[in-house]
Amino acid sequence: MADVFVCAGCGAGLTASLTRVALPARTHQRYGHDLLPALMEQGTYAVDPEPYGPPWRLWDTLGADEAAARGVFAPVPSLSFGPPGAILVAPGDTRGTVLIPERCDGYCLGLDGRAGPNLACTHCGRAVATRIDDCTLWQAVVLDPTAVHRIPSGGPDPTADWAELIRDRRSAPPIEPTGGWSPHWEAAVAVALAHLLAASGGNRVGVPAGLLETAFGRALDELLPTGPAAKTLALAGPGLPTPAADIVLVPQHPQTGEAWQSPSGTAAAVPLAADVWMYLAFHPDRRLVPAPGTLPDGILRDDPLPQHPWGAFHPDRRVLLRTLSRLPAVRERRLRAIHDRLGGRPS
Incomplete structure (x- = not known):
């Protein structure tokens, strides 16, 4: 509407x-x-x-x-x-x-x-x-x-279904043209991280290698106990196979904000902004590998080259604190300790 x-x-x-x-x-x-x-x-x-x-x-x-x-x-x-x-x-x-x-x-x-x-x-x-x-x-x-x-001011504006959103695959790139991490990614990952910490139950969470590990791995390693991973994290949502994981990152509908509902419902679902989830789920993770020989005459090099950030990724601390403070689970001792630890840091 x-x-x-x-x-x-x-x-x-x-x-x-x-x-x-x-x-x-x-x-x-x-x-x-x-x-x-x-x-x-x-x-x-x-x-x-x-x-x-x-x-x-x-x-x-x-x-x-x-x-x-x-x-x-x-x-x-x-x-x-x-x-x-x-x-x-x-x-x-x-x-x-x-x-x-x-x-x-x-x-x-x-x-x-x-x-x-x-x-x-x-x-x-x-x-x-x-x-x-x-x-x-x-x-x-x-x-x-x-x-x-x-x-x-007009007729009903239909809510796009997930199949339509997957066809469009409207995503937000994680790296700005200047080489810095996108502030939108830093905020969206921070919101999801707060829910992820609550879903972890205080257990160490294993994260798959790649951009998902870049976004969540460092923070989880720092904020959760050391030792073997007791729970696993994976992406789940429309267009993806059902993962065998304890915690899944699912997209929030860009119009309604409602999280995608898993048909199985066995894993703990953590909502993530749809445009960030779309990039994680469907953007090809292009990696450079050594190639023998030289390029023949008349063949151009790969352009544009894949973007690489100039620093490590950090979820937005203020957004993380704000989200944690508004989760009822923060009243539990372990999550409150994380909240207070983050709140006492200068950056």
């Missing part, structure tokens, strides 16, 4: 016609010290179920029961007590808004929304949204769910 968001005060249109998709894994990520691109793809929106924006309360002022009632089960620096259900859109998909000058605060190179909604409806002046464009933050406009209304 395509939707348009309008001002709750005067009914003026605030967005283009948009289609809802799953909340990106990188939504709450902070990355580097550069200006990042838009969080949402043009023509799409996502809904964040958690509270957003001020007022904020420090962890020390909250009791464990009050935090748990808000879906947080381990210490975090602070919690938002703003309204839940914020709508995230690409800045280019907004219409009819103007900045509120006295709320244009930021940390470094732009706006970070610390003072609350900084965009007003041009027709009635009502504060309706927050523009985010500071360094380290994915650019977005966050519509205040209490200040806007959703108006269906």
Whole structure:
């Protein structure tokens, strides 16, 4: 279903016609010290179920029961007590808004929304949204769910079935053109890693060689006990044979966010962003091997060459901590110890 968001005060249109998709894994990520691109793809929106924006309360002022009632089960620096259900859109998909000058605060190179909604409806002046464009933050406009209304603007937008998604095989490459690892991969793997640590039961997990080991192996080796692997990890999902593994990485539907359901259901399923899963599942892992002789005249060399990153892969620590703190399993001693250990690190 395509939707348009309008001002709750005067009914003026605030967005283009948009289609809802799953909340990106990188939504709450902070990355580097550069200006990042838009969080949402043009023509799409996502809904964040958690509270957003001020007022904020420090962890020390909250009791464990009050935090748990808000879906947080381990210490975090602070919690938002703003309204839940914020709508995230690409800045280019907004219409009819103007900045509120006295709320244009930021940390470094732009706006970070610390003072609350900084965009007003041009027709009635009502504060309706927050523009985010500071360094380290994915650019977005966050519509205040209490200040806007959703108006269906077209017929039903059918949800693609898994067979259609597999035919398209829309994937996200793990390496940026500059040679660095993709921040989207670092965030998506961090989210899956939190669920994987919970599914491990505190046991060492064996990971197949290749890109899957590159993405998860180092972190699992560091965070889980040493010794022989007691459980195994594998990819599972549409278009793949059913693996003989204790834990499987399955794709999340890019429109609904729901994890693929295994017909067998015997292994513990860990959700992973669909575009990352697609690359892991279907992208050919091209490896160079020695070849005798030289190339004949007129034959060109392999171009472009396979990309190689300039450093080791590390899941995003902040995203990992955030995800762990919102898993009820983090109240178990072993997982809480991992959370606290990560929380005490400078990087």
